[in-house]
Amino acid sequence: EMLLYKEKDLVGKNILITAGPTREDIDPVRFITNRSTGKMGYAIAKAARDRGANVTLITGPTDLTPPSFIDVVNVYSAEDMYRAVSDRFDKCDVLIMSAAVADYRPKEKSNIKIKKSDDDLKIELTRNKDILYEIKEKKSRQVVIGFAAETNDVLENATKKIKKKNLDYIIANDVSQKDSGFGTDTNTIKIIDKFGNVKDYPNMSKLDVAHTILNLLVK
Ligand code: CTP
Numbered sequence: 667e668m669l670l671y672k673e674k675d676l677v678g679k680n681i682l683i684t685a686g687p688t689r690e691d692i693d694p695v696r697f698i699t700n701r702s703t704g705k706m707g708y709a710i711a712k713a714a715r716d717r718g719a720n721v722t723l724i725t726g727p728t729d730l731t732p733p734s735f736i737d738v739v740n741v742y743s744a745e746d747m748y749r750a751v752s753d754r755f756d757k758c759d760v761l762i763m764s765a766a767v768a769d770y771r772p773k774e775k776s777n778i779k780i781k782k783s784d785d786d787l788k789i790e791l792t793r794n795k796d797i798l799y800e801i802k803e804k805k806s807r808q809v810v811i812g813f814a815a816e817t818n819d820v821l822e823n824a825t826k827k828i829k830k831k832n833l834d835y836i837i838a839n840d841v842s843q844k845d846s847g848f849g850t851d852t853n854t855i856k857i858i859d860k861f862g863n864v865k866d867y868p869n870m871s872k873l874d875v876a877h878t879i880l881n882l883l884v885k
Pocket residue numbers: 744763764765766767768769794795796797798799811812813814815816827
């Protein structure tokens with residue numbers, strides 16, 4: 667634990683944090699998901715709690731144990747996560763969307779197990795709602811922070827997202843790097859604000875990244 671951040675500088679702040687992947691069912695035994703493990707969002711939840719915030723963690727399925735003394739909302743699909751976030755957004759001061767929300771779900775979910783045949787199987791996918799894009803209509807006092815997972819043209823892509831989703835900050839990380847992104851214990855991030863200012867950070871533990879993000883709320 668870093669002594670540097672022991673200060674309770676987020677007391678009274680209601681912080682909503684999303685974490686992990688979502689699962690989009692194909693049938694009762696199969697689903698589509700992504701490589702998110704939830705480590706980044708859980709680290710933010712822990713750091714925010716330690717700094718005195720009231721933390722609600724909305725989490726997709728992960729293997730992690732949530733930090734104690736916070737509210738935990740378990741969700742499964744992107745649709746569940748959308749509902750969980752919109753139900754709680756009005757009452758929060760800060761939303762940090764570190765979840766890797768599935769962009770698509772199978773257009774039809776089979777209630778019985780799909781049997782194999784000799785033919786190819788085609789699964790049609792349909793778009794999920796973009797939670798941040800939808801929530802921007804409800805934004806009043808809230809500080810909204812998104813993440814951008816990119817494999818290429820990191821700055822360009824992340825900057826587009828901050829505009830499209832009307833974010834205050836976006837945390838861009840290059841998930842093609844070995845020490846950054848899905849499943850790793852460290853992250854190399856750039857923080858971009860709504861004015862286009864970019865700050866580069868060295869590779870840090872996810873807990874240090876979490877504190878760096880939370881520092882945006884106290885300056
Ligand atoms: N996000 C969201 N709802 C979705 C998909 C993404 O709120 N249905 C949020 C993520 O939690 C993240 C931000 O939007 O904070 C950017 O997610 P990302 O996947 O990087 O960008 P997309 O806008 O989905 O675009 P693409 O995947 O095509 O790069």
